[in-house]
Amino acid sequence: MSPFAALLLALLPQDRAQVLDRSPTEWSEAPADHWVSWDPKAPAPSAVEARVALDRALESAQRGDLVSSLAGWFELLEVEPEYPPALYQAGVIYFRLRRYSDAAVAFERYLKVAPHRAGDTRALGHCHYSLGRYEQAAEHYERVLEVGETPGLRFGLALARMRLGEEDAALAGLERVVELKSDHLEAHTWLGQLHFDAGRTAEARAALERAQALDPFAPRPWFLSSRVLLEAGEEEAGLKAHERFKTLDAVAQEVRTLEGRLLFKPQQPAVHRRIVELHASAGDIGRVKGALRRWEALNPEGIQARVVGLEAWNSLGRRAEAAATAEVLAAIAGDSAGAWAVLARHYRATRERVLQVQAEERWRALRAAQAQSSGD
Amino acid sequence: MITLLLIQALAAGDELFVEVTPEALLAHPTTCGSEEKDWIIEVNGGGLIVEDFNGDGHLDLVVVDGSTVERARAGEAGEPPRLYLGDGACGFTKAGEAWEMSGGRWGMGGAAGDLNNDGFTDLVVTQWGPDRVFLNEGGAGFREITEEAGLVGARWGASAALLDYDADGKLDLAVVNYLAFDPDEVKRRGEGCAWKGHDVMCGPEGLIPVHDQLYRGLGDGRFEDVTLAAGFAPESAGYGLGVMTLDFDGDGWTDLYTANDSTPNHLWRNQGDGSFKEIAWRHGVGHDANGKEQAGMGIACADANGDGLPDLFVTNFSGENNALYLSRNGRFRERSHAVGLGGASLRRLGWGTSYGDFDLDGRLDLFVLNGHVYPQADQPGTDTSYAQPDQVFLQGEGGRFEEVAFGGEERVSRAGVSADLDGDGDLDLIALELGGPARVWENTSASSEASAAAWLGVRLAGSTGHGAKVELEYEAGKERISLARFARTAGGFQAGCPLTCHFVAAGWSGEGAATLRVHWVGGAESELSLEELGRWITLSPPAEGSK
Numbered sequence: 001m002s003p004f005a006a007l008l009l010a011l012l013p014q015d016r017a018q019v020l021d022r023s024p025t026e027w028s029e030a031p032a033d034h035w036v037s038w039d040p041k042a043p044a045p046s047a048v049e050a051r052v053a054l055d056r057a058l059e060s061a062q063r064g065d066l067v068s069s070l071a072g073w074f075e076l077l078e079v080e081p082e083y084p085p086a087l088y089q090a091g092v093i094y095f096r097l098r099r100y101s102d103a104a105v106a107f108e109r110y111l112k113v114a115p116h117r118a119g120d121t122r123a124l125g126h127c128h129y130s131l132g133r134y135e136q137a138a139e140h141y142e143r144v145l146e147v148g149e150t151p152g153l154r155f156g157l158a159l160a161r162m163r164l165g166e167e168d169a170a171l172a173g174l175e176r177v178v179e180l181k182s183d184h185l186e187a188h189t190w191l192g193q194l195h196f197d198a199g200r201t202a203e204a205r206a207a208l209e210r211a212q213a214l215d216p217f218a219p220r221p222w223f224l225s226s227r228v229l230l231e232a233g234e235e236e237a238g239l240k241a242h243e244r245f246k247t248l249d250a251v252a253q254e255v256r257t258l259e260g261r262l263l264f265k266p267q268q269p270a271v272h273r274r275i276v277e278l279h280a281s282a283g284d285i286g287r288v289k290g291a292l293r294r295w296e297a298l299n300p301e302g303i304q305a306r307v308v309g310l311e312a313w314n315s316l317g318r319r320a321e322a323a324a325t326a327e328v329l330a331a332i333a334g335d336s337a338g339a340w341a342v343l344a345r346h347y348r349a350t351r352e353r354v355l356q357v358q359a360e361e362r363w364r365a366l367r368a369a370q371a372q373s374s375g376d
Numbered sequence: 377m378i379t380l381l382l383i384q385a386l387a388a389g390d391e392l393f394v395e396v397t398p399e400a401l402l403a404h405p406t407t408c409g410s411e412e413k414d415w416i417i418e419v420n421g422g423g424l425i426v427e428d429f430n431g432d433g434h435l436d437l438v439v440v441d442g443s444t445v446e447r448a449r450a451g452e453a454g455e456p457p458r459l460y461l462g463d464g465a466c467g468f469t470k471a472g473e474a475w476e477m478s479g480g481r482w483g484m485g486g487a488a489g490d491l492n493n494d495g496f497t498d499l500v501v502t503q504w505g506p507d508r509v510f511l512n513e514g515g516a517g518f519r520e521i522t523e524e525a526g527l528v529g530a531r532w533g534a535s536a537a538l539l540d541y542d543a544d545g546k547l548d549l550a551v552v553n554y555l556a557f558d559p560d561e562v563k564r565r566g567e568g569c570a571w572k573g574h575d576v577m578c579g580p581e582g583l584i585p586v587h588d589q590l591y592r593g594l595g596d597g598r599f600e601d602v603t604l605a606a607g608f609a610p611e612s613a614g615y616g617l618g619v620m621t622l623d624f625d626g627d628g629w630t631d632l633y634t635a636n637d638s639t640p641n642h643l644w645r646n647q648g649d650g651s652f653k654e655i656a657w658r659h660g661v662g663h664d665a666n667g668k669e670q671a672g673m674g675i676a677c678a679d680a681n682g683d684g685l686p687d688l689f690v691t692n693f694s695g696e697n698n699a700l701y702l703s704r705n706g707r708f709r710e711r712s713h714a715v716g717l718g719g720a721s722l723r724r725l726g727w728g729t730s731y732g733d734f735d736l737d738g739r740l741d742l743f744v745l746n747g748h749v750y751p752q753a754d755q756p757g758t759d760t761s762y763a764q765p766d767q768v769f770l771q772g773e774g775g776r777f778e779e780v781a782f783g784g785e786e787r788v789s790r791a792g793v794s795a796d797l798d799g800d801g802d803l804d805l806i807a808l809e810l811g812g813p814a815r816v817w818e819n820t821s822a823s824s825e826a827s828a829a830a831w832l833g834v835r836l837a838g839s840t841g842h843g844a845k846v847e848l849e850y851e852a853g854k855e856r857i858s859l860a861r862f863a864r865t866a867g868g869f870q871a872g873c874p875l876t877c878h879f880v881a882a883g884w885s886g887e888g889a890a891t892l893r894v895h896w897v898g899g900a901e902s903e904l905s906l907e908e909l910g911r912w913i914t915l916s917p918p919a920e921g922s923k
Contacts, residue, residue, distance in 0.1 A: 132722030223667025
């Protein structure tokens with residue numbers, strides 16, 4: 001999609017506020033049994049209005065612009081009341097916006113019109129859970145499990161059981177999760193927590209070490225480890241784990257706050273930049289990649305994301321990623337003097353002399369032109 | 377004064393609490409800035425302090441009132457704190473002229489205790505501005521001595537706690553400060569601060585947290601700032617809101633715990649040499665079970681799990697669970713969900729809270745006052761609301777809590793205190809509404825026939841009663857039961873409670889004496905054999921060398 005098209009799809013600030021002020025309870029109902037034979041493989045609605053709304057919803061979601069996407073689903077539901085994919089996807093968007101009550105309404109509507117698709121609605125359990133309705137969460141997970149077992153469902157059910165005080169059932173559930181998916185980070189972490197709470201230090205330690213191996217940058221396993229180690233009398237190791245936790249947690253907290261801002265207003269280059277820098281400061285390659293990917297998806301032709309990416313990869317000594325980013329940046333840099341300056345620095349560091357000279361010449365020429373135009 | 381009571385039985389029959397707010401309180405709602413809540417200073421509300429100030433044996437009430445940003449900017453005084461005298465039957469009337477206090481800048485909370493050891497209850501008031509001290513003139517009125525009291529600085533003091541941390545027989549003071557606030561520097565609503573996509577007032581994130589303060593009492597109402605000398609300054613200051621005194625490790629020295637908004641809570645271990653050490657993380661009470669700091673507001677503290685050591689309950693922001701930290705071998709485990717207190721709080725924003733055996737069954741229950749900080753919480757998609765129901769949780773078998781109906785109407789509540797206002801042996805409640813009145817709730821348990829409970833109220837006198845551990849031991853059938861309570865006046869969030877302990881000897885047959893033991897701060901002990909319960913008794917520390 002061109003940047004121009006993306007601009008057309010994105011909502012103006014006042015429209016964004018209006019979308020957020022709406023509620024899924026205003027969706028009108030379809031005639032009874034209208035969708036009873038709906039099949040996910042059925043073609044999408046073909047009316048022009050419906051196509052426009054669907055395109056907006058899907059493409060905005062792809063770019064990470066949740067509010068614009070939600071606007072699209074609302075429009076589609078006005079044209080095609082209770083169209084099941086629209087209900088479902090609106091639920092997903094609400095869930096990602098952390099509007100759990102609204103998400104629950106959307107998923108429940110989906111279940112009402114397409115009761116044969118209960119297997120799709122694991123997220124309804126998550127909504128109940130996030131609202132503190134643990135009984136309902138557990139019941140829903142059980143219902144979806146009847147359709148088919150997945151690690152995510154088992155995990156959701158185990159946590160709901162734990163919140164209900166049924167810790168033995170939670171433990172069994174988490175063990176089943178790691179049987180199904182041995183690299184389930186959260187399951188290992190919660191196993192560590194449950195064992196620690198029950199005073200089973202050795203088991204807690206083993207589970208947390210596994211979690212740390214799976215993701216060395218996740219703060220929580222370090223937090224729990226520090227407590228386990230201290231209670232086991234391993235003062236030095238406990239303090240070291242706590243220091244690691246504090247470093248990672250400071251990053252995680254700031255990222256959480258910044259991501260909260262992006263949920264409602266995704267086009268904030270300074271916020272994206274800060275997130276990339278934070279992950280890079282922790283040396284967390286995976287999350288740097290993820291943050292850049294998300295930023296680039298919002299602005300496929302965006303220069304700034306590549307500039308920040310190139311700087312991050314160079315600071316981390318990741319030559320392959322830096323080279324790939326430099327290649328893209330050189331192709332889109334156009335008349336951006338700043339981008340050429342960054343490229344020139346990159347080529348100097350990689351001793352790509354020809355490219356360095358070219359970049360420097362380009363930068364100088366652009367600077368000179370800028371100086372002249374400001375002098376005029 | 378019964379005639380002045382406005383009785384509003386909100387539900388018939390089995391309602392545990394019935395609202396009996398006196399006209400005097402309804403007639404004077406508190407002030408706390410604008411209804412729109414453009415500034416963070418406007419959202420905490422005022423304070424409540426319950427004690428017997430005029431020495432008539434009935435509990436009285438101080439309502440600490442606030443102001444508006446406009447008045448503060450113009451240099452005008454805020455609403456004054458007000459004393460209401462209790463009639464011993466849940467009724468209160470405004471005290472006379474001798475008790476009147478002038479308005480400060482913007483009142484928050486406070487604490488009450490005998491600062492000069494003259495046998496009468498004095499008063500400390502926290503505020504945005506210099507904290508204030510009022511000495512009680514022999515039960516006849518207040519005299520302000522703030523100028524010479526030695527409370528330094530003009531910070532935003534939220535809660536205060538009186539304690540005798542050095543066991544010298546003179547009350548000391550801890551003041552918990554929130555953040556550096558100046559309306560000319562802090563952004564207001566509409567200047568870029570958002571919550572769930574809605575414009576809201578700014579803070580506390582992004583604003584500067586302010587260190588708490590510890591003062592050593594000089595025994596005459598004046599204090600000496602020992603914050604730095606006592607090591608009462610953590611590596612990183614928190615946005616302090618609530619404070620609690622406790623002896624978490626049972627070593628006889630009074631420790632402190634502070635609830636911090638959006639920053640880790642602090643547990644201050646009293647090292648017995650006049651200094652404190654912050655150890656919250658080590659002991660598992662700084663964060664939630666996931667290692668995430670929460671938005672701590674209020675604190676309740678009692679031996680909820682019956683191991684003789686205090687447990688902690690901290691109220692938090694919406695989207696976070698209130699945290700129950702149960703003691704275990706000198707450390708704590710966060711067990712909110714395991715006992716049924718987690719999910720019930722996720723959509724609420726909790727403030728004032730306290731333990732108490734509200735249904736007289738021998739188990740400690742909890743009340744939690746709720747209300748959001750953002751009026752915008754009523755807009756779509758917040759999963760919460762501005763006005764919220766207050767909550768009472770009764771503890772049942774196995775330590776699990778069940779929520780029971782309380783209060784009916786949803787309100788924006790803040791500080792709260794539980795105390796036996798009518799002397800009938802059950803604990804009543806006072807709750808302060810943000811920008812509204814203090815409301816009184818009479819507990820109906822003692823009047824029900826089923827509850828001819830064996831209760832005992834113990835009132836302690838003297839500074840070494842602040843932090844004392846009180847134990848009641850009795851026979852229930854073939855079982856010897858021991859209950860532990862802790863005497864303190866810190867009410868958790870901008871509140872002060874009376875220096876009392878309340879027991880219910882469930883299963884006591886009435887045969888055989890019950891034994892009451894008081895472990896006073898400083899090491900003195902009292903022991904009393906009681907042939908009958910069902911009454912309030914007052915105890916003073918034994919003379920030196922005696923028991």
